[in-house]
Amino acid sequence: MPNASISNPTRRKFLRAVPAAAAAGFTLTRASIFASRGFASSAAAQSTGTPALTFKLFKAQEIQDDLSALASNPGNNNLVQEKSFAVVLTTEKAKTAAEFEWHEQRDHIFQILDGSTVCEIGGTPKGAHSKAPGEWNSPESEGHQTVTLNKGDMLVIARGTPHRRITAGSVTFSLISPQG
Secondary structure: OOOHHHHOHHHHHHHHHHHHHHHOOOOOOOOOHHHHHOOOOOHHHHHHOOOOOOOOOOOHHHHHHHHHHHHHOOEEEEEEEOOOEEEEEEEEEEEEOOOEEEEOOEOEEEEEEEEEEEEEEOOEEEOOEEEEOOEEEEOEEEOOEEEEEEOOOEEEEOOOOOEEEEEEEEEEEEEEEEEO
16 A cells, blocks of 8 residues: 555645654644633733743643543543643543544544554545534445554554554553644
């Protein structure tokens, strides 16, 4: 199968931008999601029109506490859930997605923190239906690729790419999902 990033210039741009965004620490400006939340901003920056530095810090102990809670009660912990992006911690045990999903306006960056899961990615969806504007599902995706993700692995899925997870045992991961 040809490399999709070579034949799709949009995907190629996305895949080049992700490492740069990660290296930059996902720098946010005053126009970001945090501006409306009252997170740290500089009065001097506001008066000069210079973008303020805004952020939300998650200390290691807070994240560890969240992970411990998820180990006892698997599910999702939405650390940031905003219009422009989401950051989610998830633990799942013996769970298989019934359908492939894909999103017109969201990318996914998975980082496996513990355990493993199998991801089926790509292909041509069969029997597609929309569950919400820009959100799609399909019971199958012909020609998809299968990858196993283990602790420490990272997977980047560009918007518009069908995907689903199959977790036989247990997996804990973080998901960063930029939108727009």
